[in-house]
Amino acid sequence: MQAYRASLLHFHADPAFRDDAHHWHEDGLLLVDEGRVVAAGDYDALHATLPQGTPLHDYSGKLITPGFIDTHVHYPQTDMIASPAPGLLPWLDTYTFPTERQFADPAHAARTAEFFLDELLRCGTTTAMVYCTVHAASVDALFAAAGQRQLRMVAGKVLMDRHCPEWLRDTAETGARDSEALIRRWHNKGRALYAITPRFAPTSSEAQLRLAGELATAWPDTFVQSHVSENADECRWVRELFPQARSYLDVYERCGLLRPRAVYGHCIWLDDADRARMAATGAAAAVCPTSNLFLGSGLFDFAQADRAGMRVALATDVGGGTSFSMLQTMNEAYKVARLTGSYLPALRMFYLATLGAARAMGLEGTIGGFAPGTEADFIVLDPQATPLLQRRTSHCASLEELLFALALLGDDRAVAATYAAGNRVHVRDAA
Ligand code: GUN
Ligand code: ZN
Numbered sequence: 001m002q003a004y005r006a007s008l009l010h011f012h013a014d015p016a017f018r019d020d021a022h023h024w025h026e027d028g029l030l031l032v033d034e035g036r037v038v039a040a041g042d043y044d045a046l047h048a049t050l051p052q053g054t055p056l057h058d059y060s061g062k063l064i065t066p067g068f069i070d071t072h073v074h075y076p077q078t079d080m081i082a083s084p085a086p087g088l089l090p091w092l093d094t095y096t097f098p099t100e101r102q103f104a105d106p107a108h109a110a111r112t113a114e115f116f117l118d119e120l121l122r123c124g125t126t127t128a129m130v131y132c133t134v135h136a137a138s139v140d141a142l143f144a145a146a147g148q149r150q151l152r153m154v155a156g157k158v159l160m161d162r163h164c165p166e167w168l169r170d171t172a173e174t175g176a177r178d179s180e181a182l183i184r185r186w187h188n189k190g191r192a193l194y195a196i197t198p199r200f201a202p203t204s205s206e207a208q209l210r211l212a213g214e215l216a217t218a219w220p221d222t223f224v225q226s227h228v229s230e231n232a233d234e235c236r237w238v239r240e241l242f243p244q245a246r247s248y249l250d251v252y253e254r255c256g257l258l259r260p261r262a263v264y265g266h267c268i269w270l271d272d273a274d275r276a277r278m279a280a281t282g283a284a285a286a287v288c289p290t291s292n293l294f295l296g297s298g299l300f301d302f303a304q305a306d307r308a309g310m311r312v313a314l315a316t317d318v319g320g321g322t323s324f325s326m327l328q329t330m331n332e333a334y335k336v337a338r339l340t341g342s343y344l345p346a347l348r349m350f351y352l353a354t355l356g357a358a359r360a361m362g363l364e365g366t367i368g369g370f371a372p373g374t375e376a377d378f379i380v381l382d383p384q385a386t387p388l389l390q391r392r393t394s395h396c397a398s399l400e401e402l403l404f405a406l407a408l409l410g411d412d413r414a415v416a417a418t419y420a421a422g423n424r425v426h427v428r429d430a431a
Contacts, residue, residue, distance in 0.1 A: 001033040003055065003057065004056075004059060004064060005029055005059060006030070007028055010369050012371070016306055023370070028064070029041060036422070059416070061384070065379055065381060066354040067126025067377035069127045070120070070127075070315050071128075071263055071286040071313040071361065072288055073130055073318050074130070075112060076099060076109075076131070077320070078119070078318065085295075087231060089234060089237075096319070100168060103133040106137040109133075109142075117146060124418055126419075126420050127152045127377065129155070129286070130155035130156075130195075131155075134159070134170055139155055139182050146192065147190050150420055150425075151421075151425075152191040152367055152421075153191065153193070155194070156223070159199065159204055161204060164199075164203050183219055187222055193223060194223065195263075196219075198212045201248065213255040223261045224259065224261065224263070225263050228249055229268055230265065230266035231295065238251060248274075259282060261361060263283070263284045264284070265317060267305070268292060275305060279311075282362075284313060285311070285313070285360075286315040286360075287352075288314075288316065288321055291321040291322070293332060299336050300336055300340075302340065303342040313360040314353050315329070328410075329353070334346075334349065334407065334408070346400055347403060377421065379415055382428075386413055389410065413428070
């Protein structure tokens, strides 16, 4: 057993719908054994229960929360973050496809996977839903590197059989066959979980989407991930390609791709009927504010999503996103909410990046919280990480103000340490 002393924050409900959704222990203790949480509570109450000789790690003055969960990110796009283009479709053609071509080389994939995972850990992200490339070996590289770090990662091979360069194409049949082989090789092996990953409707034939849907039905505890309703030009293109569908989202529903554990990136241009279908089927939205502002895609409507009862979580969408940091993602999410007339308290944003994401993915009880038995993925946040953070957080009148300052002013520098399955996998100030 290991014990960690710090302020503790975690959730048991969504603060948008309940005032008592969070647990806050100003002087707290987190107990971890064999990679799982044993207890989280007040230091005074818990330290007397510790077996003699239990190591105590003193992070007093810092804040421990569950590790962040990034519900939509492209590891092959690490090297093309911050690449300029006038919108999504030219950005895909100019940067994305040539960059992803390099993953035909497994050694390149392995090197990039290592850097990517270490960057996530530096930012306090312990689980992500990851797009690989069309190459099956790009999935092997990601899961191999995640396994070495004992990380809970969800990832899948991109399916893409049209409207992209010929050198990045699979076919409906080879894509489904390769995906099934990867499911058998990786899904539920250690902490790895597989996501069936049609890139988006324009780059998959209907036959490919149907086979992906059949696979999703045959393997109900796998994940599904794709993009939907991100950009106006993209939405127009989907209407031309699938004139029989009621909407862009309906293209996926007709193919059996809306279900629990299906996570759709962006969801900006959904209508009310779409939102109702998301809520009814248990599919979730991965909201990507840094990407949506960067590419000029649009503003996610948090209030409408909440009204419909949709599952929502936050995501970076790197390389479309401009930061790996979920704190910086909260910063931009807050402003997007303001621009659409709604308001996102910091408490809600921390929920959306932890337990809310775990719920969106059907992984509550596994990750995202400190209920006993949950996997011990947690981070140590430093309210004094920079001179400005130190100055601002020295006079916070409430927990909300403290979390808000961390979200608005924090980034990788605010993450003093990251733990996965109870092991320390990142430390900021290594001696
Ligand atoms: N739509 C299809 N592919 C992509 C991608 O790689 N990034 C983003 N942001 N949108 C997409
Ligand atoms: Zn994306």
